[in-house]
Amino acid sequence: MTEKHYRYLQQYFHDLILKKKMPYETKLPSERELAEQFKVSRVTARQALQHLEAEGLIYRSNRRGWFVTPPAVIYDPANNVSFNLYVTEQGYTPHTEKLMQQIESANHKIALLMNIPLGAPVLFLHRRRYINQRPVLIEKLYVNVDLLPGIEHEDLTQSLGQILRTKYQSPYRDMDLSFKATALPDNEAKDLSTSTGQAGLQIERVNFSDDKSVLSVDYEFWRHDAVTIEISIRN
Amino acid sequence: MTEKHYRYLQQYFHDLILKKKMPYETKLPSERELAEQFKVSRVTARQALQHLEAEGLIYRSNRRGWFVTPPAVIYDPANNVSFNLYVTEQGYTPHTEKLMQQIESANHKIALLMNIPLGAPVLFLHRRRYINQRPVLIEKLYVNVDLLPGIEHEDLTQSLGQILRTKYQSPYRDMDLSFKATALPDNEAKDLSTSTGQAGLQIERVNFSDDKSVLSVDYEFWRHDAVTIEISIRN
DNA sequence: CAGTGGTCTAGACCACCAG
DNA sequence: TGGTGGTCTAGACCACTGC
Incomplete structure (x- = not known):
């Protein structure tokens, strides 16, 4: 027996979804139903579902069920377009939720990056961002309040780049980017109402101003199936 | 009972590995041994191992066992440094294996990208690249032979960028990059001797010459735990 | 050949979500 | 409260690796 049982179930939905017979956000039958229909144990059905999940x-x-993934949004971190804008331009509905905002003391890593004293005040911003009501991104931002006085009184569900450009005449220019495919940490998985250990894409971004000082440090955790990064390098 | 059994096992090795008590490439005990030692079923032990795998x-x-992951290599696709060079610079040993090389007829997608007729000859190159004897990357390359006559007679286990620079005075300059965290396709998973559905990082790169013609199109599939992408954007 | 991970079963209870 | 996914057990056989 070289046929793997879970492959049937996987292939079945793989084909259905790629042929667009199941619209995005459609709920799949419950694991118990699938197990019965495909005459496999529930464990095997789950294995198939987990493979489909890995494929995106x-x-x-949470415990609500399995759903067909909508298309990934295309994101160019090097292009200073706000989340709200590029999501809208691609035909989806964005939404941003501020989970926390507070002034913190810079820890070692942030102090070093921003070239400020250890313990100096920084603005910490914790946001959750949605595409079509689906939470796709957790963002943790550290902002240099020395360079941007009063920033904490702005509407921080907006794009920070936007605020800097319009209110501070201090747009992002240069940046250092880092990407890593890794499991979502437990907290981020929970905030994205997915299961612990779920695959994700981690992005770190250090934003510099014109004079090369660090305006902000950005940590992003994306659902792996929600985003494709595209960057053009032009010399 | 709020304690999850698999968490004990996961946490145990998590701590051991982060405290560097287990050197890279150390083999873990077999799943059956772990199940017995931690007094859980083998299924539960496997779940813990899969979570550790997702964490990288x-x-x-293959069926040889579980091993401690070595550190990820840092890769800047925008910087024209060859694989052999940046791997070496970071203290590891690179190796490249040519799996296949042949002249093919351009399919629709490649013809469109390269702006050549459908069915025109292109050089297809299929390579597997290793870091410290561990296969980490599968590469599928399409090269524009019109622009680079004789390229098929070069040593194609070398960096293509290197060859272009030294032999053709036609270095890569501009490029379009795309990244997506996704499961490795079955063939690539097999070539990397990992299991099907394993998390990976997919990179697509279109390389342009000085005059904006397309020199090559590059598809890369990385083990998700083997690489961190870093890019600097300078305006 | 022995040992490994890969697949699979037929149950069970728990935690959480929605109505 | 009923249904969902999340966790878990104690087995079993298969496919492949390495000796």
Whole structure:
């Protein structure tokens, strides 16, 4: 027996979804139903579902069930377009939720990056961002308040780049980017109402001003199936 | 009972590995041994191992066992440094294996990208690249032979960028990059001797010459735990 | 050949979500 | 409260690796 049982179930939904027979956000039958229909144990059905999840074709939401994944949004971190704008331009509906905002003391890493004293005040911003009501991104931002006085009184569900450009005449220019495919940490997985250990894409971004001082440091955790990064390098 | 059994095992090795008590490439005990030692079923032990794998702390090699993951290499696709060079510079040993090389007819997608007729000859190159004897990257390359006559007679285990620079005075300059965290396709998973559905990082790169013609199109599939992408954007 | 991970079963209870 | 996914057990056989 070289046929793997879970492959049937996987292939079945793989084909259905790619042929667009199942619209985005469609709920799949329950694991118990699938197990019965495909005459496999529930464990085997789950294995198939987990493979489909890894392929990015379906996702789970907490204990509510499995759903067909909508298309990934295309994101160019080097291009200073706000989340709200590029999501809208691609035909989706963005939404940003501020989970926390507070002035913190810079820890070692942040102090070093921003070239400020250890313990100096920085603005910490914790946001959750949605595409079509689906939470796709957790963002943790550290902002240099010395360079941007009063920033904490702005509407921080907006794009920071936007605020800097319009209110501070201090747009992002240069940046250092880092990407890593890794499991979402437990907290971020929970905030994205997915399961612990779920695959994700981690982005770190250090934003510099014209005079090369660090305006902000940005940590982003994306659902792996929600985003494709595209960057053009032009010399 | 709020304690999850698999968490004990996961935490145990998580701590051991982060405290560097287990050197890279150390083999873990077998799943059956772990199940017995931690008094859980083998299924539960496997779940813990899969979580550690998602974290990038351990990896599996075919049916040989589970091993501690070595550190990820840092890769800047925008910087024209060859694989051999940047791997070496970071203290590891690179190796490249040519799996296949042949002249093919351009399919629709490649013809469109390269702006050549459908069916025109292109050089297809299929390579596997290793870091410290561990296969980490599968590369599929399409090269514009019209612009680079004789390229098929070069030593194609070398960096293509290197060859272009030294032999053709036609270095890569501009490029379009795309990244996506996704499961490795079955063939690539097999070539990397990991399991199907394993998390990976997919990179697509279109390389342009000085006059904006397309020199090559590059598809890369990395083990997710083997690489961190770093790019600097300077305006 | 022995040992490994890969697949699979037929149950069970728990934690959480929605109505 | 009923249904969902999340966790878990104690087995079993298969496919492949390495000796």
